[in-house]
Amino acid sequence: MKYPDNKGHYGEYGGRYISETLMPAILELEEFYKKIKNNKEFKDEFKGYLKNYAGRPTPLYFASRLSELYSSDIYLKREDLNHTGSHKLNNTLGQALLAVKMGKKRIIAETGAGQHGVATATVCALFGLECEVFMGTKDIERQKQNVLRMEVLGAKVTPVDAGSSTLKDAMNEAIRDWITNVRTTYYMIGTAAGPHPYPEIVRDFQSVIGKEVLKQIDKFPDILIACIGGGSNAIGLFHPFLKYKEVKMYGVEAGGLGLETGKHAASISGGKPGVLHGNKTYLLQDEDGRIKEAHSIAAGLDYPGVGPEHSFFADKKRIIYDTVTDKEAINAFKLLCKLEGIIPAIESSHAVAYLEKIKDEIKGKTIIINLSGRGDKDIDTIANYLSQS
Amino acid sequence: MKINVNKIDNLFINYKKSEKTAFIPFISIGDPDIKTSFEIAKVLISNGADMIELGYPFSDPMADGKVIQKSYERALKNRVSMADAFNFIERLREISEIPVIFFTYYNPIFAYNPSKFAEKASAVGIDGVLVVDLPPEESDELKKFTDEENLDQIFLLAPTSDISRIKLVASYAKGFVYYVSVTGVTGARKSLPAEMRSKVNEIKKIKDIPVGIGFGISNPEQVKEIKNYADAIIIGSKIIQFIEDNLNDKKNIIKNIAEFSYSIKSSLM
Numbered sequence: 001m002k003y004p005d006n007k008g009h010y011g012e013y014g015g016r017y018i019s020e021t022l023m024p025a026i027l028e029l030e031e032f033y034k035k036i037k038n039n040k041e042f043k044d045e046f047k048g049y050l051k052n053y054a055g056r057p058t059p060l061y062f063a064s065r066l067s068e069l070y071s072s073d074i075y076l077k078r079e080d081l082n083h084t085g086s087h088k089l090n091n092t093l094g095q096a097l098l099a100v101k102m103g104k105k106r107i108i109a110e111t112g113a114g115q116h117g118v119a120t121a122t123v124c125a126l127f128g129l130e131c132e133v134f135m136g137t138k139d140i141e142r143q144k145q146n147v148l149r150m151e152v153l154g155a156k157v158t159p160v161d162a163g164s165s166t167l168k169d170a171m172n173e174a175i176r177d178w179i180t181n182v183r184t185t186y187y188m189i190g191t192a193a194g195p196h197p198y199p200e201i202v203r204d205f206q207s208v209i210g211k212e213v214l215k216q217i218d219k220f221p222d223i224l225i226a227c228i229g230g231g232s233n234a235i236g237l238f239h240p241f242l243k244y245k246e247v248k249m250y251g252v253e254a255g256g257l258g259l260e261t262g263k264h265a266a267s268i269s270g271g272k273p274g275v276l277h278g279n280k281t282y283l284l285q286d287e288d289g290r291i292k293e294a295h296s297i298a299a300g301l302d303y304p305g306v307g308p309e310h311s312f313f314a315d316k317k318r319i320i321y322d323t324v325t326d327k328e329a330i331n332a333f334k335l336l337c338k339l340e341g342i343i344p345a346i347e348s349s350h351a352v353a354y355l356e357k358i359k360d361e362i363k364g365k366t367i368i369i370n371l372s373g374r375g376d377k378d379i380d381t382i383a384n385y386l387s388q389s
Numbered sequence: 390m391k392i393n394v395n396k397i398d399n400l401f402i403n404y405k406k407s408e409k410t411a412f413i414p415f416i417s418i419g420d421p422d423i424k425t426s427f428e429i430a431k432v433l434i435s436n437g438a439d440m441i442e443l444g445y446p447f448s449d450p451m452a453d454g455k456v457i458q459k460s461y462e463r464a465l466k467n468r469v470s471m472a473d474a475f476n477f478i479e480r481l482r483e484i485s486e487i488p489v490i491f492f493t494y495y496n497p498i499f500a501y502n503p504s505k506f507a508e509k510a511s512a513v514g515i516d517g518v519l520v521v522d523l524p525p526e527e528s529d530e531l532k533k534f535t536d537e538e539n540l541d542q543i544f545l546l547a548p549t550s551d552i553s554r555i556k557l558v559a560s561y562a563k564g565f566v567y568y569v570s571v572t573g574v575t576g577a578r579k580s581l582p583a584e585m586r587s588k589v590n591e592i593k594k595i596k597d598i599p600v601g602i603g604f605g606i607s608n609p610e611q612v613k614e615i616k617n618y619a620d621a622i623i624i625g626s627k628i629i630q631f632i633e634d635n636l637n638d639k640k641n642i643i644k645n646i647a648e649f650s651y652s653i654k655s656s657l658m
Contacts, residue, residue, distance in 0.1 A: 007526065017495055017522045019452045021547035021569060023554060162458065168449065175451045180573040182549060275495045275522065276449060288470050289500025290448040 003309065008196020011315065014308035016195040018175075018278045025182045030197045032102055037204065042097065049093045050208060053126070054083045056090075058209075060216040060368070065339040070355055073366040075221070077213055077237060079373060080344065086373030087209060087233045088119035088190060094205035095188050096123035104186035106130040110174040112139055112167030112229070113300030113347065114146025115373055116190030121155035131155040134173045136165040139299045145377050164293035167229075167303045171277055191230025192307035195278030199307050206236025213368060214240055223362065224249045226370040227350040228321065229265070229301035231310045233372035238319060248320070251310060252354045254296035255323030265294035267306040268314045268321040281308045297326035297385060300347040300373075324353040330385055332356070333375065345373035346381060396488040396516045397541050397564040400439060401599040401620055410616040410657050411439035413601060414650060415492065415625030417457070418443050418474050419464030421632055425639050426464075427477060429632070432647045434485050437654025441481075442519070442623060445474050445493035452494075452521045454576030456626040459633060471501050475513045482514040490517040490543060498531060507534035517541040517564045525561040532561070541565075546592060548572045548582060559596035565621060566592055569604045577607035577627045586618050609656035616657055624653065 003010045008030075016026060036042045050056040058078045067074045079087035092109075099107060107129050111117030117133040124131035133150055137159045140147050150157050163169040178187045192202040224241060226234035228251040241247045256264035264270055267282040274283040276291055284292040284304035294304040313319040324332075329346060332353035336344050344352060348371050355362065355369075375382075394402075404411055414433045420426055430441060446461035446469055453461070478489055491510060498506050498520065510518065518540055523531065525544060535542045541564030546555060549572055558566065568589060570581050589600050602615055603623030615622055631645040 015527050016524065017527050018524065019521055019547070019569075020524055020545040020554070020558065021452075021549050021572060023524050023526075024549045024551055163448065172449050172451050176454070176574050179452065182572060273499075275499055277451070278522070280499075283496070285496065285500060287500070289497035290465065291496070 003312065004196060004200055008200070010308045010312035013273070013280050013311040014196055014199060015280050016278060017275045017280065018195045019179055021179050022182060026195055033098065033197055033201055036098065036101065046094055046097055049097070050090065054089050054093060056082065056208065057212040057216070058082050060213055063340050066336070069339065070359055070362055072362045072364060074355070075366070075368045076342070076371045077209060077368060078371055079209065079233065080342070080348070080371050084115070084119045084122050085376070086115040086119065086345065087206060087236060088116045089122065090208050090236070091190065091202050091205045091232060092116070092119040092123045092188060095201065096127050096129065099129065099186035099188070100127050102186065104184065106181065106185045107188050108132050108134065108174050108177050108185055109188040109190060110134045110167065110170040111190065112170070112302055113298065113345070114139065114143040114150065114377065115300055115345070117155070117157070118146050118149045118153070120188050120190070121150040121153035124155060125153045132177070133157050134160050134170040134177070136167060136170050137161045138165040139167065139170070142381055143299055143377055166294070166299070168291065168294070175277070191232040192235045192309060193230045193277060193279055193281065193305060199279065199309055202232050203235045203239055203309060206232050207239045209233065209236035209370065210238065210240030213237065219366065220244065221247060221368045222365040223247070223367045225252060225351045225354050225367060227252045227301060227347050227372065228306060228310060229254070229298070229303050229347065230305070231307040233370050235307060235309055237368070237370045242318065249318070250354055250358070251319050251321045252350045253321055253323045254298055254301035254350060255325040256295040256297070258325055259323060263295040264323065265296040265301050265303060266323045267304060268310065269323050271304070273311065276305050279308045281311045282306050282314065297329065297381065298347040298350065300345070301350065322354065322357070324350050324357065326385070328353040328356065330382065333382060342371070343375040344371055345375045346378040348372045349375070395539055395541065397440070400488055401565060404620065410619055411601070411621040412437055412654055412657055413440045413442050413490070413621050413623045414438050414628055415442040415444060415623060416628060417446050417460045417464045418477050419446060419467045419469035420460045420629070421463050421636055421639070422467050423469065423473060423477065425642065427480065428643055429646055430481055431484065432643050433650050434487060436647045436650035438487065438650060440488040440490065440621070442490040442492050442625070443474070443478065445471070445491060445497060447494040447497055450494065452574055454574040454626060456577070456629050456633065457575050460629045471497065475509055478515055479513045488516040489514060490519055491515045492519045492521070495520050495523050503531045504534045507531070507538045507540060511538035511540055515540060517543050519543040519567060521545070525557050528561065543567050545569055548584060548588065555592055555595050559592065559598065562596070562598055565599035565601050567623070568592065568600050568602045570602050571605045573604070575604050575626055577630065578605035579607070581605055581611060585615070589618050609652050612653055612656045
């Protein structure tokens with residue numbers, strides 16, 4: 001069975017929980033995407049941009065010193081080498097092509113770490129589209145560099161000072177803008193979440209990651225590891241491998257200060273199903289169904305929800321979801337810098353950190369880690385963390 | 390399925406006969422605190438409300454503008470639970486028989502349990518339920534229970550709704566259709582789109598059902614125009630603004646809201 005079903009459900013998850021005002025736009029997008037997704041011309045155009053603009057395929061790099069440390073064969077899928085410094089551009093290139101073909105002139109987006117914001121601002125410059133990015137004031141503070149990058153690319157960055165002033169609140173504000181300007185505006189969601197068809201669209205565009213890996217490998221991996229915020233880089237790597245039952249997959253959620261402290265962003269490991277931002281999925285929430293603030297040192301993982309397809313595979317136990325803490329992620333960040341000369345994003349460091357947690361299991365195995373982004377943006381955050389601890 | 394005529398239907402049947410338009414004010418339960426919000430509900434009822442829409446605060450009100458967002462934030466500080474909301478409505482029922490619409494987002498209902506929610510809502514005297522992020526496509530999970538309890542699940546239509554959406558919503562609608570006057574979030578507006586009238590007529594051509602208009606309505610002049618073609622007008626942000634402006638003077642909140650409610654009711658006469 002293929003997911004999602006024709007109503008956008010992944011089992012009991014997903015769907016379209018949105019205001020009636022937005023329903024016509026969502027249905028229009030679904031219809032349009034259905035028509036275009038298998039169109040050869042569209043696919044070739046998308047591939048062309050991925051190759052000549054984004055610089056794909058990204059290398060699958062054998063990390064020899066890291067491998068030696070863990071007595072296993074560890075490969076890094078170098079999404080950090082994608083143009084703009086993360087996997088996010090794969091999705092924004094695809095969606096920008098969609099938006100242009102739909103005749104939309106204005107793009108809005110939400111961003112947490114700013115990686116999706118930068119990737120959105122980039123494609124808007126490329127295609128000559130007006131761009132407004134919503135970003136929580138707390139994230140603006142901790143990701144200043146990305147704010148400047150968006151601004152030099154011509155985007156308007158609108159600060160959101162509500163709730164936790166992070167990604168969830170930026171998404172609320174983007175949705176409000178969309179409700180208001182739905183006739184002219186295309187909402188470019190950055191992760192594999194939101195109302196159907198977004199989780200499917202984002203997954204399809206990000207699946208280039210896993211498809212490339214399939215071409216790059218000599219032998220099949222035993223284990224795939226990726227970090228999970230909303231889950232777009234993870235689903236991008238995992239999805240093309242789902243049919244290979246022998247490949248084990250780990251989705252690493254942000255454990256923040258530790259699951260037991262309540263200060264984390266692990267929606268699957270520490271939350272329960274609910275409805276937010278247009279989809280039914282695992283959420284961090286209190287007993288009254290109010291959404292709780294997430295906590296993670298990684299702004300890109302600091303979100304109280306997760307894509308519906310991950311919720312679905314969590315219940316089916318096809319993908320295993322677990323957590324690493326801020327501290328473990330920092331240690332992995334330092335480890336990768338020193339052993340491989342690669343500065344990973346603090347988000348991606350969560351995936352690297354998971355090696356330590358399963359070090360007995362991985363001996364002699366072949367592992368592929370999705371290194372979803374580069375860490376230049378995180379230097380201040382790391383310095384702050386290290387000076388405080 | 391049982392077909393019962395409930396209080397909402399009765400009100401619109403009577404008002405249609407006498408060519409009247411109903412006034413439906415909206416407030417949040419627990420803003421600025423539970424006690425005062427109960428006083429506000431009382432004063433709205435004694436100053437002309439024909440029906441009342443009570444908002445159950447949610448942490449992420451994506452369809453709401455700043456005024457209602459802040460109202461929910463104040464209410465959430467008072468830790469208003471579903472039990473508090475039901476208790477509020479139970480007490481309101483002791484003093485008034487007007488129809489009560491329960492307004493919220495889906496997650497609080499889903500977390501509480503849709504079946505248990507419908508059962509309790511009916512028991513305390515709620516007549517209609519409006520869940521703003523639950524379009525017909527996703528509504529069955531709740532609707533099967535609200536139908537059992539003879540609660541009207543109210544659906545919305547908007548300026549963006551084309552004929553196929555109008556038909557779909559009309560086929561689900563009970564009680565009345567809530568027409569969102571503007572393409573946007575809640576919040577008082579000085580001017581409203583002229584297309585409202587033709588849109589209401591379009592809806593009524595598809596189904597003979599009462600249409601209430603909300604989002605953006607803020608003054609008696611707008612009301613005087615809209616009453617010519619709408620069966621109800623819904624006003625929220627403008628009323629809640631009186632709370633925000635008088636947080637240190639609760640008496641003034643009550644006084645202002647009473648006067649405003651009276652002026653709206655008068656303009657409907």
